[in-house]
Amino acid sequence: MSQRTPAGLRRRSLLRYTGAAGTAIILTGGLAACGGPASTGSANGSDSSTIEAGISYALSTGFDPMTASGATPVAANTHVFEGLADLDPATLVARPALATALPTRVDDTTYRTTLRAGATFHDGSPVTSEDVVFSFERILNPKNASLMAQFLPFLDTVKAVDASTVEFKLKYAFDLFPSRVTVAKIVPRKLVEADPKGFDAKPVGSGPYRLVSATKEDKIVFEAYDKYNGRNKAKVKKMTWRLISDPAARVSALESGRVQAIEDVPYIDAERLSEKTAVDSVQSFGQLFMMFNTQQKPFDDKRVRQALHYALNVPKIIDTAMMGNGSAAQGYLQTTHPDFHKASTVYTYDPAKAKKLLAEAGANNLSLELLTTDVGWVKDVAPLIKESLDAVGVKTTLNINQSAAQYAKVDQGRFQVLVAPGDPSVFGNDVDLLMRWFYDGTWPTKRFRWDGTAADKKVRGLLDQAARSSDEAERKRLWGEAADVIADEAPLYPILHRKLPTAWNDKALPGFGPLPTTGMSFLNVGRS
Template structure:
């Protein structure tokens, strides 16, 4: 993709690309594509990630694995010294424990709020609930190269069999919207003509019979335990899905794995079906569609191991066009194909919700879920 990189002067870098690549500028804003200090790489080598060096508002102090990360104000930050002297990111695995710590004033803000605790937060005079639409999607990746999910009719049946409206309303506490396809409605190029897969167990049974599975089938459904921002209820979602599938004759045996193992085996395709999700890195549709469905990403982010040559061609064409109107046309065509192929069970888009102490000032909730503390301060 990148043919050459040159430093024009102290504050300017020039990239020469091998081909036109429309998402390039937005991709540069992602954490994974930030320019790294060559001196730091030489000094730390493979341990560079344990000794991060950057130009941000805060400087790294220490990282105690599974406990906390501490950073301090960068006195020489180009946009002015931050108001806060120090930031501590504390690991608290349990949502309830985390909320108790927030209520007691031991922490100032948190992620991972249970939908059932929303009223509790709103009733607390010392807390505020920040809310915004999310750029995310939760889904079940159906391994398209493994039986029975190599059959499109079966994949469609899976989508019809699950009552996503009930999940969004009751399990997610009304804080989710039903996914009708792979893109959240908050992103440009979203196709609002998509009907998705409304709950229709009779249609699911018909499709199963048509595919030769009139009596249903049995498979292993993988899940994780810890809540995610696109799935705040963790493994409870798998239990709900299991119950819906049983009503159309599909037996899902739930297998729960530790997160690190879960991701590695998901990349390797060791699952038959597994829960995953995605939060936008940069707000470009390519960051969803190319990530999920480009066949070149099998073994990485294409967890459905989905292959469609036309989709590959369309995604490549959209990357090389800078006219957003034309890109939008292509992405809407891709969405139609994807929904018809049903490589995923499209589940939901979660609203972003961050409870904070009311003395935290100027904290902004970003749809990409990035955290910026440069302009944040604590009121007395």
């Protein structure tokens, strides 16, 4: 059953809320309250053979699952592609997809798996073991700069035993391997090799939906793939994701019946929406993090990085700008994660300590440009972050822009501090994966520029030790030690872990539910 009262969305005085978070909030709430035109479709909104959804995040990358990292293309890919195993969208537990079962252990470093009979790609060609080998090898090829490669450091070779059997050889024993194969989506070798750029723009997978078209800042259109024979057969003929970055417009689209579900519900509108639709807010790993250019002074000094964390009035940020929908970071993981470890350094609100650390680092008169992304809830939080930093004597200039523009600056090294959202749990939920996303590969090398430091080497070494351990308790101890180093050094570290608010017409979407990750899933969801 859906939850009519949104968890964590408590009533606040509009005056108090807008006074702290700025006039942009007044405009959002006011426009949302106006609604939109009455629906001309069915009583439950639009055509009952179609699902329409309001998506918050821009189409910031292509769809090739080897390199896609944007929230929207990654969510779309869960409907278009399959891995040998995929994550259950609600529980984040690995389950067989293209394979008949999770990979079976032959010996400590050898696994085999068998493909589902009759599986085909959207062009009608069969999915073969050669396609599986190709899909993994292109990830492992350094020339392809795949974001997934950092999750497979243990993988040595992949071999097609026959048309439907694949064998994996590992460099060392890695107990998490059967679930880790979820990071690799299987692609058709023939089509990818013929036109890699075309494939990135209009991908072909083996999932229940095929992608018909994608128009940046407009919509993504899917159609059911009739020959799909897996566990997640499409229950509607067509699906359209409206790319609606404006929060008020998303709310209006739901209220008017133009869409049946929206993600990233504006906190200020959630309680009102819950009177007529289902609204729920689910705790996630998804974080708001602060990242520093550690090659630029004074941010090469960890005392400065620590100071800016201690300066933040996170309880006020969560209570006021997010209306309770988050929890201050007590460690790298959210407190509800099964492997949560409370960090040895926890950044409580302590402006006096922040000033002391800045003084010790010789950064008393610090001025900085703070880059943030223009996602609705992040824009709401940004003024309170500036307020906290200004209060400890850090003269802060806000620079709010689209994610792609901000990361272009970051990747060129033209930044000091970035505050942005991040959620690698869409790829997997084990600690090794969640830590390697930010601390092994692209991020420490090209973004916060920590690569090669003593602390960086220590973290990677601890992760590698944990990966090689077959003792669960020992793995957790090593993960905790790595997390403590990261918390102390704070080159990139969470400010808070967010609750994800979703709203939907529960009469129109049987089987739909909110997720503990960024994005929405319509697998096994129908229309009524």
